[in-house]
Amino acid sequence: MDHRPQRTAPFQRVGIPLRALLLALVVAVIPVAALAASNGQGNGQGNGQSASQGGAAATVKGITVALSPSSRTVDQGQSATFTVSATSTGGFTGPVTFAVTGLPAGATASAAPSSVNLTSGSTAQTTLTVLTSPTTPVAKTDFTVKGTGGTTVSNAAFGQLQVLEVKRTFGVTGSVNGLLAPGVSRSVDLQISNPQNKGIAVTNLSVEITQVVRTSAAVAANLPCTTADYQLTQYSGPYPLTVEPGTRSLSGLGVAQAKWPQIKMLDTNKLQDGCKGATLQLTYTGTGQAN
Structure with missing residues (x-):
């Protein structure tokens, strides 16, 4: 019977596959990380394209109206004038008419000219005259002006009219x-x-x-x-x-x-x-x- 110690060569042969296995695991991890990074970058590019496409959407055509001055003070029976400016937005073109709401009792409004014609990006003005009567209530009244072109309606431009009592004697x-x-x-x-x-x-x-x-x-x-x-x-x-x-x-x-x-x-x-x-x-x- 041989009492000599056994050789360790089998253990060395086993060690080689373990190192190979570790290397294989490392190699496997790298592609996964790279894939994760690639996927993240791909998502970022996708979102950017979506935002870009949204920004390139067609702009809605419209009309912007402004009133100057914003307020006037008159005696009963007198008139006040305002300047109404209409601006084309989003490429709107065509004639624009104006409507006034909220005037006090006995007061009427008229625009001269009654309509303006807008080209893309242009601004046109009209003179709005508000005529009160001797019976128009003495008060401050808020009113609005809107412009309409076809089916397009502008924002509401706000104004104020203050009517004073006539206190003159004879x-x-x-x-x-x-x-x-x-x-x-x-x-x-x-x-x-x-x-x-x-x-x-x-x-x-x-x-x-x-x-x-x-x-x-x-x-x-x-x-x-x-x-x-x-x-x-x-x-x-x-x-x-x-x-x-x-x-x-x-x-x-x-x-x-x-x-x-x-x-x-x-x-x-x-x-x-x-x-x-x-x-x-x-x-x-x-x-x-x-x-």
């Missing part, structure tokens, strides 16, 4: 031409005084008998005379009456005497001796609009 006086007697009418040539530095347009005039002042003798004798003994016919001439600064009379304004206010003393069955020498106190009122 005076009205008058005198009766001649004496009154039962059954006799006398006309009243009204005098209109305009202290302003601008003309006014008078739109209403009226006269009222506020008191009959009897003589002291009539009072002592207890002779009656009242407003019931008289009849008033109001002014029937044309309106408005344009009164420049200064004082103007109805006759000076060219109003026919038959249209002036008329005062008539009635001829009644009652005793009217108390009206002899009596003085009538008249009150005049009028309204108008500053020009």
Whole structure:
């Protein structure tokens, strides 16, 4: 029996395949990592192409509208002007009309020209005039302007209109031409005084008998005379009456005497001796609009 130790050669032969196996594993790992990197790069390129394609999409055609100035202040019955600018975006071309919404009661809007024609990338302007009336409410009001071209509608351009109350005064006086007697009418040539530095347009005039002042003798004798003994016919001439600064009379304004206010003393069955020498106190009122 041989007691010599065994050789280790078999172990060396086994070691060779292990190293080969390790090398094989290393080689296998490298392609996987490279594939992962390649896949990551490929995804990045794919996303970039998608974004690029999205950016190259067709731009929507449109209209952009702007209003200048953004606000105006006017007196009742006056007008304010704005400039409306319409700009083509995205290659829009064609005529554009304008619409205004939100104006206060009694106010109207008009554009001159009523429409503009846009070429691609161009800007055109129109003048918007907002006209108020004497009855337009005193307030600040927001409104909008839009442009329309075919089926294309612009953004809403916002504006504000502030309407102020007209606080201008004028005076009205008058005198009766001649004496009154039962059954006799006398006309009243009204005098209109305009202290302003601008003309006014008078739109209403009226006269009222506020008191009959009897003589002291009539009072002592207890002779009656009242407003019931008289009849008033109001002014029937044309309106408005344009009164420049200064004082103007109805006759000076060219109003026919038959249209002036008329005062008539009635001829009644009652005793009217108390009206002899009596003085009538008249009150005049009028309204108008500053020009």
